[in-house]
Amino acid sequence: MGQDTTRSTRKGLPPWARMLVTPLILLVAAALIWSQLPKGAYSTDLSRIGDGQPALVLIYDSTFMAGMRVMGYMDEIRDDYTPQVHFLVANVGTPDGRRLADQHGVRDGAVLLYSDRGTLVEQLPAPASVEVLRQALDRSLMATR
Structure with missing residues (x-):
């Protein structure tokens, strides 16, 4: 048994x-x-600002979280505005990114919106939602027309 x-x-x-x-x-x-994962890499080529196409530039610092949050918002709206807008990232860990952030007195998560000629149209300290970012981008596109 x-x-x-x-x-x-x-x-x-x-x-x-x-x-x-x-x-x-x-x-x-x-x-x-x-x-x-993000939908795709964002260009860090800041020479594209003023090349005949409007640009949205995210100021990004990898040691803080606001930039990652705003990058998520960019992921959500990117398909709606590509190819009419450049989506760029300025990493403050690089000389060009630090220079741009210092020039405008901004920090991680800030968004700079440029006209097709490279004129700063709007500056957002860190958009609180995807809708805030979308509205600012729409305003900047209307201002450049």
């Missing part, structure tokens, strides 16, 4: 299903991580 350890009396998943659980969990985790 010992314990019955045959497969027919075991509870749980069949062996083939247990072998699939770990890869399935890894695949789902990878898909979730992938879906949270």
Whole structure:
């Protein structure tokens, strides 16, 4: 009268299903991580300001969070305005990014909106929502027409 350890009396998943659980969990985790990544890289080429197309420039500092939040807002509206607007990032960790931030007295998360000729049209200290950013971009586009 010992314990019955045959497969027919075991509870749980069949062996083939247990072998699939770990890869399935890894695949789902990878898909979730992938879906949270930004839609695409933003150009850091600030020479595009004033090249005949309006530009939205995010001042970004990797040691703070406001810039990442605003970049998420940019991700949400980018498809609505591309190709008529350049979406650029000025990283304050680079000389050009630091110069631009200092020139306008802004910090991480600030957005600078430029006309097609390179004139600063509007400056936002750190938009509080995607709608605030969208409205400012619409205003700046109307001002340049």
